[in-house]
Amino acid sequence: MTTQRRVQVAIIGGGPSGLLLGQLLHTIGVDAIVLERKTRDYVLSRIRAGVLEQGLVTLMEEAGTADRLHREGITHDGTVISYGNTQIAIPFTKHVAKPVTVYGQTELTRDLYDAREHTGATTLFNVTNVTLSDITDDSPYVECEANGVRHRIDCDFIAGCDGFHGVSRQHIPAACRQEFEKVYPFGWLGILSETPPVHDELIYANSDDGFALCSMRGAHLSRYYVQVAATESVDQWDDNAFWSALRRRIPEQFADTLVTGPSIEKSIAPLRSFVCEPMQWGKLFLCGDAAHIVPPTGAKGLNTAASDVRYLFDALKTHYVNRDSEALRNYSQTALARVWKVERFSHWMTSLLHRFPEQTDFDLKIQQAELSFLAENQSAQASLAINYVGLPY
Ligand code: RFL
Ligand code: PHB
Numbered sequence: 001m002t003t004q005r006r007v008q009v010a011i012i013g014g015g016p017s018g019l020l021l022g023q024l025l026h027t028i029g030v031d032a033i034v035l036e037r038k039t040r041d042y043v044l045s046r047i048r049a050g051v052l053e054q055g056l057v058t059l060m061e062e063a064g065t066a067d068r069l070h071r072e073g074i075t076h077d078g079t080v081i082s083y084g085n086t087q088i089a090i091p092f093t094k095h096v097a098k099p100v101t102v103y104g105q106t107e108l109t110r111d112l113y114d115a116r117e118h119t120g121a122t123t124l125f126n127v128t129n130v131t132l133s134d135i136t137d138d139s140p141y142v143e144c145e146a147n148g149v150r151h152r153i154d155c156d157f158i159a160g161c162d163g164f165h166g167v168s169r170q171h172i173p174a175a176c177r178q179e180f181e182k183v184y185p186f187g188w189l190g191i192l193s194e195t196p197p198v199h200d201e202l203i204y205a206n207s208d209d210g211f212a213l214c215s216m217r218g219a220h221l222s223r224y225y226v227q228v229a230a231t232e233s234v235d236q237w238d239d240n241a242f243w244s245a246l247r248r249r250i251p252e253q254f255a256d257t258l259v260t261g262p263s264i265e266k267s268i269a270p271l272r273s274f275v276c277e278p279m280q281w282g283k284l285f286l287c288g289d290a291a292h293i294v295p296p297t298g299a300k301g302l303n304t305a306a307s308d309v310r311y312l313f314d315a316l317k318t319h320y321v322n323r324d325s326e327a328l329r330n331y332s333q334t335a336l337a338r339v340w341k342v343e344r345f346s347h348w349m350t351s352l353l354h355r356f357p358e359q360t361d362f363d364l365k366i367q368q369a370e371l372s373f374l375a376e377n378q379s380a381q382a383s384l385a386i387n388y389v390g391l392p393y
Contacts, residue, residue: 002150007033009316010142010155012130012168014043014123016105017288017305018161019112023063024313026119030320033153034123035130035144037162040113047192047265049105050215050223051076051202051299053390054098056306059313060108065115073103074216076201079388081353081374083206085251088375095378095385102202104217105302124151132158132171136282159312160286161305164274168290172281184271184295184350185357186210188225189234191242191263197222198250198258204297205250206353206371211297212249227354230270239263271295273347275339280332285312292339294346297353303390304342310393311335338391345387 009025011018014036022032036043052073060066077099078091092099116123127144134140141154160168169177188211197216205212210227217223226245228237239262247255274293279286288305311334315327327334352370356363374380 002152004152004154005033006154007031008155008320009033009157009159010153011035011159011161012132012142013037013160013162013166013288013290014040014113014125015161015163015288015305016109016112016302017290017309018159019109019116020059020063020306021159021161021287021309021313022121023065023112023115023119024059024309025316026116026121027063028317028321030316032121032159034116034121035127035142035146035153036123036125037127037130039125040123044106044110044113047104047106047190047223047267049296049299049302050102050217051303052101052103052108053303053306054100055310055390055393056303057101059306059310060111063112063115065111068111069101069103069108072107072218073101074218075099076102079201080199080203081206081371081384082203082251083368083371084208085253086371086375087251088371088381090381090385090388092385092389095382096389098389100299100389102216108302127151130162130167132168132284135171135284140283156283157316158284160284160290161288163289164293166290168284169276169286171284172276172278176278176281178277180273180275180277182273182347184273184354185230186227186354187230187232187268187270188213188296189228189232189237189242189268190223190225190266191239192217192265193222193224193261193263194220195222195259195261196220198254203250203254204349204353206367207249209245209248209355211354212246214246214250214254228268229357232268234266234268237266239266242266269296271297271350273343275336275343277336278332279308279335279339285328285331287312291335292343294343295350296346297349298342298346298388300342300346304339307338307393308335338393341387341391349384
């Protein structure tokens with residue numbers, strides 16, 4: 001059996017990019033379908049980002065999905081960078097009048113799914129064999145299978161929001177697509193534990209044993225990470241080994257007061273920088289991880305997905321409301337200009353804070369000097385703050 005329907009925008013991927021775009025389009029009366037490879041529960045079980053830039057909070061407000069975010073999100077006016085026992089306080093609001101909000105990607109995605117269900121908009125889950133056709137013509141269409149039924153969706157535009165392993169990007173002909181990539185020789189082992197956070201701000205720690213990050217999801221829910229070799233697996237790390245590694249990597253003041261407990265989630269994320277150019281092909285527009293990946297050190301993945309959604313939503317709005325397609329034509333160029341600045345910052349933060357296996361004594365001295373410079377120099381701190389809270393869209 002094949003079902004056929006027509007929408008204005010077909011969105012591939014029901015992660016935060018796809019859902020946010022769908023919800024924003026709904027506010028201007030543009031109908032969109034979301035096709036998701038997994039189930040809603042599976043998408044909501046992925047523990048990922050935790051720090052939201054103001055631009056993403058504003059988008060959630062515009063989408064009408066920010067009520068719980070405002071109630072439960074925690075505003076942070078600064079962060080701590082440490083090396084050994086030295087702490088560098090980076091007060092964001094001293095340098096740039098914007099805070100960040102700590103609110104889990106899982107919760108943000110849940111709010112978007114709830115709002116989508118409330119509007120009655122269609123989401124197809126468990127989709128397989130997704131193909132995009134006629135994307136350089138006026139009448140593109142998407143085909144897929146879901147729960148034994150074949151679907152054909154005719155549309156004006158396709159938004160490729162299907163993450164790094166999605167199919168959308170592959171529909172840009174290889175000869176016209178350029179991919180830039182750097183794979184780091186380590187990953188982050190992360191745990192979630194029902195314990196009070198060790199500090200009221202995030203701590204990014206450089207230590208002789210490698211990087212560590214102390215983050216949080218709430219007053220009694222902590223998220224911690226330690227750098228591990230790319231070859232390591234989660235089974236090699238019981239909770240005790242994790243807590244000991246974390247203690248060794250953060251300043252003594254925090255190691256002494258750290259409250260430990262059983263982990264309720266534990267996973268390893270590899271670190272990668274990646275950009276696909278262009279981000280647009282005919283009627284196909286890529287958003288978020290489908291087009292670019294950053295290592296999580298600057299908390300930029302979800303936030304950069306959000307800036308793509310901002311550019312694409314504004315361009316689609318101008319197209320549908322004002323019949324002006326100039327911004328759509330410029331989407332790739334506009335989005336990539338910001339993407340590369342975020343890639344630079346995430347790569348810089350990663351290089352500043354991690355131990356690299358090939359690092360020579362000279363490289364270590366340079367890293368130490370970079371940290372001392374940051375500790376002493378207000379302009380260096382301002383630069384970090386401006387990038388961390390989010391470059392303007
Ligand atoms: P997603 O979240 O990967 O969603 C893509 C969705 O598409 C579906 N899909 C398909 N659907 C249909 N057909 C197909 N063929 C499909 N193929 C895939 C997938 O099932 C999925 O549901 O991409 P999106 O929406 O672009 O969102 C990007 C963010 O998820 C990502 O950038 C962040 O999580 C990165 N990230 C962080 N970003 C931040 O801004 N701040 C942070 O603090 C932060 N911390 C992190 C992070 C990522 C991490 N990991 C695990 C990589 C911390 C970690 C540990
Ligand atoms: C998180 O809380 O998961 C988190 C916070 C900051 C980062 C990365 C991840 O840079």
